[in-house]
Amino acid sequence: MRKLLSLTLLALASSTAFAGGYRVSIQGQKQLAMGHTGVAVVNSAEVAFFNPAGMAYLDKKFNFSFGGNALFAKTKFQNSQYNWESSTENLGTPFSLYATYKVNKWLTAGLAVYTPYGSSVEWDQDWQGAHLVNNIDLSAIFVQPSVSIRVGEHFSIGGGPIFATGSVNFNRNVAINPLLSVNGSGTDVTLDAKGITAWGYTAGFMFNPSKKLRIGMNYRSKIIMEARDGDANFNDVPAFASTTPTLQNTTFNADLPLPAELTVGLSYKISDKWLFAFDYNRAMWSVYKALNVDFLNPDGTIRNSSNNARNYQNSSTYRLGTQYVANDKFTFRAGWYFDESPVQDGYFAPETPRNDSMGYTGGLTYKVNSKLGVDFSFLYLHFDEVDNSYNHYQENGNTLPFGGTYKSVVFSPGVGITYGF
Amino acid sequence: MKNKFIYLAIIAAGFASCEPEFEKEVGATYTSGEADFTSYVAVGNSLTAGYMDGTVSRVGQTYSYPNLLAQQFALVGGGAFTQPSFAEDVNNLGGIQGLTGTRLVINASVGGVQPIAGSPTITLTPQAMAYNNMGVPGAKSFHLLAPGYGSAANLLLGRANPYFVRHATSSSATVIGDAMTKNPTFFTNWIGANDVLAYATSGGTMPDNPLTTTVDESVMSANDHNTTGNINPLTYGPNDITNTNLYESTYRNMINTLTNGGAKGVVCTIPSVTSIPYFTTVPFAPLSPTALGGATTIATLNAQLYGPLDAIFTALGEPNRVNPLSATSANPILIFDADALDRTAQITGALSGTLGVPTATAFGMVFGKARQATAADLVVLTASSVIGTPNASSPSPLININGVSYPMANKWVLTATEKTKVANATTAYNASIRSIAATKNLAVADMNTIMIQLVSGLRIETGQVYTANYFSGSATEGLVLFSLDGVHPNARGYAVITNEIIKVINAHYKSNLPLHNPSYFPGINIVGSN
Numbered sequence: 005m006r007k008l009l010s011l012t013l014l015a016l017a018s019s020t021a022f023a024g025g026y027r028v029s030i031q032g033q034k035q036l037a038m039g040h041t042g043v044a045v046v047n048s049a050e051v052a053f054f055n056p057a058g059m060a061y062l063d064k065k066f067n068f069s070f071g072g073n074a075l076f077a078k079t080k081f082q083n084s085q086y087n088w089e090s091s092t093e094n095l096g097t098p099f100s101l102y103a104t105y106k107v108n109k110w111l112t113a114g115l116a117v118y119t120p121y122g123s124s125v126e127w128d129q130d131w132q133g134a135h136l137v138n139n140i141d142l143s144a145i146f147v148q149p150s151v152s153i154r155v156g157e158h159f160s161i162g163g164g165p166i167f168a169t170g171s172v173n174f175n176r177n178v179a180i181n182p183l184l185s186v187n188g189s190g191t192d193v194t195l196d197a198k199g200i201t202a203w204g205y206t207a208g209f210m211f212n213p214s215k216k217l218r219i220g221m222n223y224r225s226k227i228i229m230e231a232r233d234g235d236a237n238f239n240d241v242p243a244f245a246s247t248t249p250t251l252q253n254t255t256f257n258a259d260l261p262l263p264a265e266l267t268v269g270l271s272y273k274i275s276d277k278w279l280f281a282f283d284y285n286r287a288m289w290s291v292y293k294a295l296n297v298d299f300l301n302p303d304g305t306i307r308n309s310s311n312n313a314r315n316y317q318n319s320s321t322y323r324l325g326t327q328y329v330a331n332d333k334f335t336f337r338a339g340w341y342f343d344e345s346p347v348q349d350g351y352f353a354p355e356t357p358r359n360d361s362m363g364y365t366g367g368l369t370y371k372v373n374s375k376l377g378v379d380f381s382f383l384y385l386h387f388d389e390v391d392n393s394y395n396h397y398q399e400n401g402n403t404l405p406f407g408g409t410y411k412s413v414v415f416s417p418g419v420g421i422t423y424g425f
Numbered sequence: 426m427k428n429k430f431i432y433l434a435i436i437a438a439g440f441a442s443c444e445p446e447f448e449k450e451v452g453a454t455y456t457s458g459e460a461d462f463t464s465y466v467a468v469g470n471s472l473t474a475g476y477m478d479g480t481v482s483r484v485g486q487t488y489s490y491p492n493l494l495a496q497q498f499a500l501v502g503g504g505a506f507t508q509p510s511f512a513e514d515v516n517n518l519g520g521i522q523g524l525t526g527t528r529l530v531i532n533a534s535v536g537g538v539q540p541i542a543g544s545p546t547i548t549l550t551p552q553a554m555a556y557n558n559m560g561v562p563g564a565k566s567f568h569l570l571a572p573g574y575g576s577a578a579n580l581l582l583g584r585a586n587p588y589f590v591r592h593a594t595s596s597s598a599t600v601i602g603d604a605m606t607k608n609p610t611f612f613t614n615w616i617g618a619n620d621v622l623a624y625a626t627s628g629g630t631m632p633d634n635p636l637t638t639t640v641d642e643s644v645m646s647a648n649d650h651n652t653t654g655n656i657n658p659l660t661y662g663p664n665d666i667t668n669t670n671l672y673e674s675t676y677r678n679m680i681n682t683l684t685n686g687g688a689k690g691v692v693c694t695i696p697s698v699t700s701i702p703y704f705t706t707v708p709f710a711p712l713s714p715t716a717l718g719g720a721t722t723i724a725t726l727n728a729q730l731y732g733p734l735d736a737i738f739t740a741l742g743e744p745n746r747v748n749p750l751s752a753t754s755a756n757p758i759l760i761f762d763a764d765a766l767d768r769t770a771q772i773t774g775a776l777s778g779t780l781g782v783p784t785a786t787a788f789g790m791v792f793g794k795a796r797q798a799t800a801a802d803l804v805v806l807t808a809s810s811v812i813g814t815p816n817a818s819s820p821s822p823l824i825n826i827n828g829v830s831y832p833m834a835n836k837w838v839l840t841a842t843e844k845t846k847v848a849n850a851t852t853a854y855n856a857s858i859r860s861i862a863a864t865k866n867l868a869v870a871d872m873n874t875i876m877i878q879l880v881s882g883l884r885i886e887t888g889q890v891y892t893a894n895y896f897s898g899s900a901t902e903g904l905v906l907f908s909l910d911g912v913h914p915n916a917r918g919y920a921v922i923t924n925e926i927i928k929v930i931n932a933h934y935k936s937n938l939p940l941h942n943p944s945y946f947p948g949i950n951i952v953g954s955n
Contacts, residue, residue, distance in 0.1 A: 078444060082451035087500065087939035089451055132945065169600050182947045243953030244533035251437055400903035404944055411445040 021195040026123035026142055026356055027263075027287060029321075029343075030098040033071040033379035033420035037128060037367025038325025039339020041281035043269040044210065044220035047327070048103035048422050053116040054267070055222040056162030059112040059152035064424035066106075071379060071420020072099035077124070079357045083408030090131045092357075096125040100420075108153070114164075116148040118236045121170075121262050123356055130190050133179040133234075135404050136394060137355040138192060140178070144170035144229065144262060147301045148206060163207030168227045171198040172260065174355075178238070178251070179399055186240040193254055195297065197234030202227045204262075216273040224266040226291055232257050236299055250299070250308045258297045263316075264288040268321070276329065283323040289316035289346035313396040314353070316346040325365070332371065339365040352392035359390040369422065377422040385414035442951050449900050455500045458936030460689050462503035464805070466609035467491030468569060468600060469616050469693075472922075473560025474588065475483060475508075477814070477908035477915055477951065478528040479540075479817045480519030481562060481588070483511040485528065488916035488946065491558045491613060497938045498611075509592045513547045520545030521587055529909035532686055532955040540907050541716035542955050547775035549577065552592045555603040561589045566675045566854075567658040569600040580611055612683050613926065614637045615693035615855045615872070617676070620667035621847045622698045624649070626837040626912065627664045628805060629843035643836055646763045647808040651853075666846060671754040676854075677861050684865050689934065691868045695857040696876035699844055703911035704803040711804075711812060712756040712829060714890065720752045729823075734792060737775045741768060744794045757797040758804065758812055761835050764842045771791030787820040795832040801841035806911040808837035868933035870926045905948050917946040 032050030035042035042054030049067035051058035075096035082089045104114040126139040138370040150164025176191035184191040193343035208222030245251055269283035295312040341363045347356065368383035392408020467473050467490075474481050475489025483500075487493070487510055495506030518541055519528035563570070563586055568574050571584075574594020579585035583692075594603050604612075624647050631642040647664035650656070654830040656671040683690065717723050727749040738746040743766070750756045773782075773789030780788065798804065812828040819825035827833055839847070855873055862869050906918030914922060920943040927938050 080445045080447065084451045084454050084939055086942045087451060087455070087497070091445075132942075178905075180944045182945065183902055183949070185950060242951075243950045244531075246953065378713060386444075389445075399944075400901065402903070409447060409451075411447055413445040414445055415443065 005319060007238050010336070015302055017093075025102070026121050027265075028074055028075070028096065028098050028120060028122045030073050030075065030383070030418065031100050031118045031120060032069065032102070033367060033381040033418050034069075034327075034337065034369065034422070036073075036383060036418060037326070037337035037339065037365050037379075038249075038327055039283075039323040039341045039363065041269060041271070041283040041323045041325035041339060041391065042062070043208070043222050043267040043283050044218040044271040045279070045325075046218065047283050047331045049104045049114065049242075049424075050100070051177065052102045052104055052116040052148070053100065053118055055208045055210055055220045056114060056116075056150035056152050056164060056206060057160045057208045057222070058218075058220060059114045059150070059162055060106075060110070060154040062104055062106070062112070063358065064106075067102075067104045067421045067422075067424040069100070069102045069420060071381075071418055072097060073381070073383075073416045073418035075142075075414070075416040078414065079125070079410060079412040081133070081354065081357070081410050085317075085408075086132070087406060088132045090127055090133070091107040092125050092127050094126055096122055098122065098416075104152075111154075112152040112162075114152065116146070116150065116194055118145065118146050120146055125355055125357070127354065129192075130177065130188070134190055135180045135356045135399070136176060136397060136406060138158070138175040138177065140175075140355050141173045142260070143172075144168055144380035151208065156304070158212045158370060159209065161207075161209045163205060166204040166206055166227065168202045168204060168229065168262065170197070170200045170202075170229050172229075172231060172234075173198070180404060181327075181399065184242060184245065186242050189240040191240045191245070191251065192388075194237050194239065195231075195234055195258070196237075197256075197258075200229045202229055202230050208267075218271045220266075220270070221268045223323050224265045226288060227262040229260045229262060230257075231260070233277040233300070234295075235257070240372040254295050254302075254339045255300045257300065258295065260295070261291040263291050279327040281323075281325040281327075283321075283325075285323070287346065289320050291320050291347070292316040312353075313351065315348055315351050317348055319344040319346040323335075334371075334425075335369040337365075337367045337369075339363075341365075347392075349392060350395040351396045352390075352407065352410070354406075354410075357412060359387055359392070359410070359412075361412075361414075362386045368419075375423055375425050379418075379420040379422060381418040381420075383414070383416040383418075385412075387414075389414040426625045437945070452500065454937060455497075455939060456937045457498075457501035458931070458934040460934040460936055461953050462498035462501060463608040463610045464504055464557070464607055465495055465498055465506060465611045465613075465614075466604045466607045466612045466683075467494075467560055468604050469560045469614060469678075470564045471560065471562035471913060472618065473558065473615055473624065474562045474612070475558075475560070475919065476562045477910070477913045477919075478519070478530070479908075479910040480521075480525060480528045481511065482517050482519030482528050483514035484517045485519065486511055488919050489558060489560065490919045490923045490926065492561065493920060493941055494613070494926060495557070497923075497927060498943075501936065501938065506558070507556045509535070509556050509588070510552055511547065512548075515546055516543060518543045518545055519547070521547050521549065524587055528950070530955065531909070531949055531951040533951050534954045539955050549580075549587055549590050551577070551590065551659050553594050554592055555594055555606045555609055556592060559600055559604040561586055561600055563588065563619060563794065563852075564600065564616065565623075565658075566616050566672050566679075567667065569616060569659075569679060570601050570675060572597045574598075574600060575823070587920060587921055596677070601679055604683070605682060608686060608741065609683065609688045609690075610686075612688050612690035613693065614679065614683065614690065615870075617672060617695040618628055618698060619665075620854065621665040621666070621670060621695070621850050622912070623647075624666045624843070625698050625803075625839050625847045626703060626805060628834075628839050629664075629846075630834075630836040631662050631664055632658050644834065646835065649850070651846070651850060654926065666850050669850060669857070672850075673857040673861070676857055678862050680865055680867070684867075689867065691929055691933075692858050692862045693870045693926070694858055694873045695851050696872045697848070697851060699803055699847060700876045701841065702907045702914055703806045704839060706806050707804040707805055708755075709798040709800055709802050710755045710757040712758060713748070714756075714895075715752075716753050716813065717750065717756065717829065723750045724753045726830065733774070733776060733779075734795070735771050737768065737772055738796075740775075741766075741771060748797065749822070759795055759830070759832045760802065760838045760840070761796045761832040762796050762838075762842075763835050764840060764841050765794045765796050767793050784821075790825070791820065791824060791831065798833075798838060799841070801844070803839040803844060804833075805837055805839065809831060811837060868929045870929045872925070874921070875925055902949050902951075903944075906943075909949060916944075917943045917948045920946045
């Protein structure tokens, strides 16, 4: 049944992505439908994200795209050694908004607003992995003004600064040991930080050696989200531990890296109707060594720290997409990609329970008139079930691994509009 | 084109109901193998009843290993598992009204072990009902076959057990007889620890009999019936070591009965009771120079007591029975050893010249069987609150400090000789268990091995290391498998025991049952105030 659906979708074709870690590759309806390729595709204002250099090649003076997805992520967990079962079902709503304006023949300006990172996982409170995570809600919005400069007929460059704003809410139990609990509810801590801001940049080029072939490259810098003076609140602290210094409400500092991403790719126009695209992403996840949370004293010095090894590795994504312009009204898209997980064996934490996945995408555009189009996309991410564990949790001087079998399903329908003149 | 929209809508709906599915759901992997868990009955003593922190309590009972086992059996066809009702224990205090105290907890406000505040609400009201868990705290092997062990009338005579009185089906019922009314298809049997444990925890002494007010039996030695050869349990004192031949015949009888209807099962060997924290927590030499009061006090003690005693024992050919106290390192406690050579007359004689006859006679009586403890002796947990305190029985305030200037009574120390008796009996019991189990092809859970591993640190399947350490503060709480009574496991410890039995069942009966993860079970109970 699942295979059949996957094949059906592959036939429909178009792309999107839910990459490993907490990267959410859903940055535009048209390109998502094409396997989330786009570094060398000039289709719509979405190129402001995929490769700002390509904005210069848009035909219309003004281009606008806006869209959003409902991202359904479900993960089941089981451990046959201890007869454990749990699951998490979460809805994310990634969105994107792009606008470009051709100032003159060689200069195009653009604005991109998108949500490339996020994670929402909500296990049952006090489940067996509660000491690692009960729930997490991580979101980041990127605002990216950019310019594209055309250097002759065949070549353009583009880029711009990125302003990132984000928030994180994270809850986990402070121990496995049920000694720290009240009426069966484990003592837990909620970390909450809002309005975290940071800056980065994006830059790239596009080269069109012929009318049919485009080659593109884009680099998006890493951005370290530095949560400062977030709130750390402890709940369900038993009476005997009510004065324990490390269980007092306080503030915290923590850094969460959003890794750099390099994309290279090409697109080839076989005919007026058929376009094929290939992208290769390299995400520099090795920047995410550990999640270190410093709990602070009132004077700002560190009271105690929680160090959680992550040791992500750089990972690659391979994307294929195609587009078929059926007629004046309809354009169909399909895509496929393979997404490598940055998580290494033994570091598989249930806050981002993602292993390697394959994405199948599809979508279409219905052109209402020459200016306005409505875009639909659909993503299905297939994960093999995986046996893995997180082996770096310590309690009372003992390392206590937590693991089992995980199986995820992610799918995401999306809709958007394209407007241009 | 309209069809395409419908097509998409259908697919979207299809995915909306798309759930992650495992190739093999966890529940589908468990099997009972050759065993039939339809009616599981557990027989045994306090370890089977879920006794911890010095009592059975309503919550503590839920962590009994038979109950934890039954939870896993339920995955593969195991039937309902019942335990004696502790509904009376509304506030989870444990104890029995008028007989025993409440459960032990750590009082965080003072940092010590205390019975939790309140009075027991558990009564002896007869439930007259057989349960799947037939663990009776305090039972020895032969008790399980003894008619009247649950008779309220026998309780006053010391021939019955209050816990069995609560649920025996009749005043003449036996534990095994009641167990058999459940028609077991599977059983566990873990009995025999009390056949040596009472002797060990009492330091090899008899309990004081409240009916004989003129005699204090607690200074008398308990019997090892492997020495006496007595195989009549009706004549046994409560703290005596059961004769190994009696144990073997009792055990064989029990297993024959339990397997009568074709039941399969697991038998557990008797742990080396002297490995438990009750015997390993208090050191034999706790008397640091500071604790003794400093160099001046030590010099005085040596001049007036240790020196003369050392001289007398040395002259009699026992140069190391007592040595002068060290002013630089920790010293062993002074103990009464029932098996020591009696030097009463010699001490009296040697000291008469300097102390006068009456005082020398008193010295002779107090120190005649005294010696310093050695590493081979085990000081019981409860002695920790006695060492260094004045002894009311002392004839003089000059020689009245327990363990320092007055020998610790027999009951506070399991001497090397007594320890050997316990070890020999345990070895013989376990040999009987193994050979009887072999004749019925029963699985054997080697609790003795597990307990011995605990001494050096038990590494369980998660990699976690547990020790037998008695509670030594919240930093080590997660490592401790024993409850505050120092004898019985805590809930976490029972989970470890359950796992060992499950492993044995899986191996012997080719079943596949999941384990419990001990890290998720409570250890020591701590309250903010008491």
